[in-house]
Amino acid sequence: MSIHSRPIHIYRWIVFLLAAGYCLHQMVLGSWSGPGGPFRYLTIWALFMSFYAASRMLALTEHRITRRHEVTAMCAAVLNVMVVFLYWRLYFTDPSLVNGSGPIIWWLEYYLHALGPALQIIDALFFGRVFRRVWRGVVPLMLIIGAYVAWSELFVQRFNEKPTGTVTSGLPYPFLNSMELPERAVFYAVNAGTALGLLIVFGLVGAVLYRVLRDRPVA
Template sequence: MTLGRAFQIAAFVIAVGYCLRMVFFSEYTQFAGPFRFFTVWGLFLATIAHGLTVFSRDPARWDGFIGAASVQNAMVVLLYWRLYFADPASVTANGQLGVWWLEFYLHAVGPHFLWINALFVYRGFRRPLRSIGWMVGIVTAYIAWAELLVQRFATEPSGTVTNGLPYPFLNNLEFAGRASFYGMNFVVALVFVAGFALIAALIRRSLPQARP
């Protein structure tokens, strides 16, 4: 077994452990429990991506999805820490980080594991247009989920405009403001796709290596 293969398996097993922790030890007092959050979508997308690199007979077939999962996790890291350092209460219920080892895995360590796998071991981002297609689907699905279901059935957090949207700051924005926020961050996601594709190409050129 190569070191890269061992890393993929370890990253997958760790991610599965965090998924199980999220499912069985989260609070479900609000509609959908932890599945309201973009961060948790990122955790499960990353777990699937790791699993595809480990178990798929043709991992190259899933290059677009693995790239999209990597970009979605980059968006999680960017959005969470940018908003947290600007105003902790904008993304947390009480302005405080929760369980530290969980928060840092979800918003730092876990995404880095996926990027290492996607860029250095799996050697992905060969089909960036497919990643964009997957990103359109993921982002559209999450926005529809949050706006049409979570907002309707959840009662907290509450804001000056609405209640129930997963992140407190969203409840202080009119729909036009939220749409602008969603659109702006999707543009940033496209920039991330291009950036990851460029980095991946440079890695493949400078560090030629067969996929495990």
């Protein structure tokens, strides 16, 4: 099916409008109780990355651009999987590890940590078929993760007093504030490695899927 077909066009409009609506919600009604606002959280970085990827995929479908933005879609997909995995793993251990300020509204929680990522990943994997030369996504993905870590450690922690932990305070997720700096460094490194692993997995899945479909990149 061509990415210019009506079903994919409609799908991409739905993904774009949902992402745009939730981004607007965060800008207007998000958690602005501390410096950095909602952008303290990796989830919101992933949301805005998804919005940008959705806008590019829609523009490609409507012939407004020719660049395929495959790396953009790759990075958004991997970032979303990381968010979903980390959030639910910690949530099912103890909700306070990630929701220090209390429960999230259900329609916001399930979009940010389930539906939104799923919609973006479906587009990238099945419609855009972007996971062909995944090595191109390694440097951009590491830069995004490195930027978030630096933002959290150098800005968010410095200018926020909550949440508090047994070691420090201000880091966006409560559990991080109960870890020493070397422990946090290991945690960040492990998750960066996980991101690379996910990129490789997507590449392998894509290689098999696209061979089975016996199709060139949709155009």
